[in-house]
Structures are given as structure tokens and as C-alpha cells.
Amino acid sequence: MAARMKDIAMDLGVSLMTVSKALRNHSDISEETRQRVLRRARELNYEPNWIARSLATRRTFMVGVVIPDLMHSFFAEVAKGIARHLDPLGYQVVISNTDENPAAERRQVDLLVARHIDGLIIATALPSWKQGGHAAFESAMTPYVLIDRLPAGLDANYVGVRDEELGEMATAHLVAQGCRRVAHLRGPATANSAGRLRGYKRALAKAGAEFRPEYVVQAGGGDMSGFTAMRHLLSLPDPPDGAFCYNDPVAAGAIQAVLEHGLRVPGDVAIIGAGNVHYSDQLRVPLSTIDQGSGQLGEAAAELLVRCIESKTPVKPSHVLIPPRLVVRESSRRQPTDALRT
Amino acid sequence: MAARMKDIAMDLGVSLMTVSKALRNHSDISEETRQRVLRRARELNYEPNWIARSLATRRTFMVGVVIPDLMHSFFAEVAKGIARHLDPLGYQVVISNTDENPAAERRQVDLLVARHIDGLIIATALPSWKQGGHAAFESAMTPYVLIDRLPAGLDANYVGVRDEELGEMATAHLVAQGCRRVAHLRGPATANSAGRLRGYKRALAKAGAEFRPEYVVQAGGGDMSGFTAMRHLLSLPDPPDGAFCYNDPVAAGAIQAVLEHGLRVPGDVAIIGAGNVHYSDQLRVPLSTIDQGSGQLGEAAAELLVRCIESKTPVKPSHVLIPPRLVVRESSRRQPTDALRT
């Protein structure tokens, strides 16, 4: 069986406490005793029992991460960013998938709280936080940070993307590439999607271009939604010559639709997505996109959470917004000279 | 603060034990008492403290999953498969990334063992298991299952892919499509890669085709390795007209190289990958591939692990191999009629 402090103590003829302190480099232990303890611990291959330690200290050094979908590379990157920050600090990251299911999210959160994780990072699938929220950790006073999605009217720690800026950046880029009729394949009815739409409108306004409602179509859903949406746009009497897509998968579908329609990308329709998923440069037409700084976002969330965990007094909620970054590839490049190439 | 059993007991004027038993549906509690306890627990929003329970029972209901890279969609899918099986059984899945780094893997495993997880699923980054292995859980008797990679000469629970069958299936498909000079962009020096290579050779032999050493080139490395490898093949005096690539990213690079060379896929060079990563159908040329059944693999591994955990007596190591599945898309389709379309 695994060695316990007790074993070391008995072997050395000292008290359990001496061992406990020596192992944790407590100051009030003589150097000699410490060495003896350390040596014996090594010999016995001693590893502290985290369960017991947690019970006594009320700290688990575990952080829960609740996300809608690990397969979505955005969340996978965020998760990696979180781990990158937390690992060196000695925290274990426990990831839970919810598959965008509010009930599953509730269950996962309850479980994590029952396990007494020190903090929680959540990309929530709950449309609204008000009716219910997560009673579990509200009452357990578990610190938490929301990421990516901020339910309306909730005052909480939040780390996200500057969606409006993102939308404006993407749209402005298309305009700068010479597009005169820029469409928008918008996402689902979320704050993020709304922000991007606002950015789109603002860019049009700034460019003195007309906003046409028929150029904004829904595409947030399944894998084919980008394809379908773009096909619809192409059937308009006056089809667009550029499209800002809610995310990269939608953009990929849109490209497919354009090509199948017998048109060229970017020649006839320039396209830009968002997310910079890692395969974007291997698509039929390498995809221009807006990088959301996912890894950075994860790190920022982790940092904020640790601040909350380690501060004795409750920290007042703060928002961190990661700036988007334009990544120009072939799908939008009409002008020979252009910005960053990646 | 969170409610404890003690609180419920005092409120109801019964003993702590009565509460404990009632909550766990122990048989020897009167129905009436049970109901009273259950009701009070609900009122107080009681959640059992898993830390305390674990300390007492020596069971954590946590399972560690150690993988080289969450961003690799293969492992993300495997992880989801694992969670899908374990979740309903009440186990928490704790995922750790190692970034293919043996030292990191050792650290993560030690940490997980110190947390007394009930079992471990590992896709190891250790080239050989013999010199060191993972002392931590060997001595802690923690049951474990290896996935995807089986270090040579190790007798352990293992769930993986039938690599040789995979290689043969891919190669045979290309031959069936009329390719006469099939190359192989092989992976790194691992057992998986070797198995696929063997399958490749076997398929050639069965087809009565000549094996040409110059047609096998290394490509397991970075993102560009498929591209580079294929460019090299195209520069041969007698370039191939088909290529079985170690995995989908390599295949994507290979396609790019062929196209940039001014040739067509599959017209001049037919290409097939392996892994069926979820964006394979959105590449420049939709990619034929061999599906490795990643989700299924994860579930199988979880199932096997649970068997080990829950059996009192040590289970003797067993191997489970998931059968590969051909997925034909455009990159290899030369014959009008063909097998499965996905």
C-alpha cells in the first residue's frame, strides 16, 4: 500500500506533525530533521494523499471547466490555454462537456461543486442566467469566471471576445478588398452573434455603404447551414460580392456553395470567417478569418479565476475582452497588397 | 455554508448514521424516516461531500485520461467517447494533456495517482514502457488501460486500432480505383505507423503489385510534412499515381502539393488519409479516409477500465481492437461506382 506520513514518522521515531511540516517546508523544522524526513519519504516513494489534505484544508486545487463541446476547436484551444496557466500553479483542470445542453450543464456544475473544486470556468449553454442560474455554486460561494458567452444582465467575471470589433474588422476588410455588396451570414440568437452583426453594420456605415436587410441571413446552425445560407444569397436578384461569416465552419460551407454555383472565391465572392480554426488554411480555398485569440482567452480566464480564488475578500466582477486579429488568406484576397499573411 | 449530514441529523433529532444510511438507500431504515431525511436534505440543498466520502471509502469515482494533445481531433473524440460511457456510471473524467512530452506525462500521472483516481486511461508518449514505466500507479495498483499506442513488449490492457488492416484497406482501395503506382506517406517510428506500413505492403502483395522502397517516405512530423513528402514523390522519375497517407493532416498537405504541382486529385494522383477528422469533407478536395472509430475506441477503453476497477480480483490484461472503416470521398474516387459514401 501507499506510504503515509505516519509510516515515515514511526520509521524515524518522530511525530507525525514533524513529518507533515518537514514535507511542506515549514520554517520551524531543523534542517537535519527535514533531510531525514525527505530522504525517508523518497525511499518509500511517498506521495501526499490529496483527498485527506483537501478534507483538512478545504482546498482541492482542482478547477472545473465546463464547455459546450470539446470537439469544437475553439473550446479545445481555450481549455489548453486554461491548463497552460493553471498547471504551473499546481491546479488540476477538470473538463466537462455539456453538448450545449442546459440540463447537462446543471448536472456537471453540481457535480463539480460537490467535489469542492476551488473555482469554475464556464462557457454556459444557459440562454438566460436569471431564472435559476447555478444555485449550486452561488450558495457554495465558489468563485467562477464566465467565458465566451455572457448571459444578458448578469454581473459576473467574464472573459470574451470583442465581437463588435470583430464584426467591424471583418467587414471593413472585405470593403477594403473592393467588395461593394457585403452580406453577413449571422449566427444564432446570442449576444456574440448580435455583437458581430452590430460590428458589420457599423463598418458598412463607416464605409458609407448601404445596409440591406436581405443580405443578413441566419446560418448559425448545423454543418450545412453556411452552405444553405449562401445558396440563398446567390439566388437573390442582386447577389453579394462578399460575405462575412459568423464562424469558420459557416464560411467553409459558404465557399462550397459559391464554388458549386460556378463562381469563384474570392474573384466573384470574397469570404471571411471567424475563429481561425486550425484547418482553415487547408480548405478548398484557404480561408481568411478573424483570430479570436482562444488560447489567450483561456489564460486570461484562468488568471482571473486564480485571483478570485486566492484573494480572501470577494473580488468585484470584472470583464476582460480579447482583441480580435485579422488573418488574411486567399478567400478574401483581391488586392495584391494586403495586411498580415498567416 | 454547505449543509452537512450532521445538520440534517440535528434538525431531525436523529443520529448522523441514520441520515447517512437513509441518503444511500440502505435497506435497514424505515420508509418514514427515509422520507423525512430526504425531504430535509432537499430543503437544505444538501450535496454529499465527495472529498470526505472518498477519504472514507477509498473510492473517488474519478478516472484520469492522459493524452498527448486535445487539439488533435482524434483524441478529443476519444475523450468524448470515454466520458459518454463513464458519465452515466457516476465517474468524473479528468483529462490531462502531455503535449507528447514524456516528462509531462510522468508528472500528470503522478498527480492523478496522488489524487487517488480510481483508474487511468493513457495514450502514452513514452517510447518504451520498460525503462521506468509509470512506477506511481504500478505500486498504487491503480488499474489502467492503454489506448492508441502500445509500447513494445508490454502486457497491459490495450484498446487500439487495427493498423495493419487499416493500411491494407486503404491501399487496396487505391488499387481498386485503378492506381498502379501507390506510394505511402508513412508516420513516425511507432508501432501504429509500422502496422499501417505492413498493411500497405500486404495489399500490394495481394494485388500482385511491386513494392518500391522509394515510394515509402516519412511524413509523420509537422503540419507541412505531408506537403514536403509529396513534393519529393512527385519529383521522382516515375512518380506515383496514388498515395496512402498516414493520417488526414498529412493527406491534406499531400493534396496541396499535388495541386501546386499542376496535377489533379484524384485524376493524376488519388489520395487517401486516415482518421476521418471532422473537417475532412471541407478540404480543397474532400478527402477519402479510413475512419478509426475514435468515439467507439474511447467507449471500449472506458468499459474495459470499469471492469478492472469494479472487479475485486485483478483482471488479466486484454486487448481490444476497433475495426477500421473505409470512407470514400472525392480525393480517391476514380471509378464511377464505389463503396460507401459519407
Added chain:
DNA sequence: CTGAAAGCGCTAACAG
């Protein structure tokens, strides 16, 4: 059917 006693392995607080 109910409960008292003992302990899981560790740590905080205080005495010596």
C-alpha cells in the same frame, strides 16, 4: 430498525 465508536490521512492551533 437505530445509533455509538473508531477511523480514513492529513492539517491548524496551540503548548511545551
Added chain:
DNA sequence: CTGTTAGCGCTTTCAG
């Protein structure tokens, strides 16, 4: 510098 006394919240005997 070292050790003692009390738990952390729950479960496992074993008596009533």
C-alpha cells in the same frame, strides 16, 4: 524546534 489535541465530513463495523 517538536509534539499534542482536535477536528475536516463521511463510512464501516458492531451493539443495542
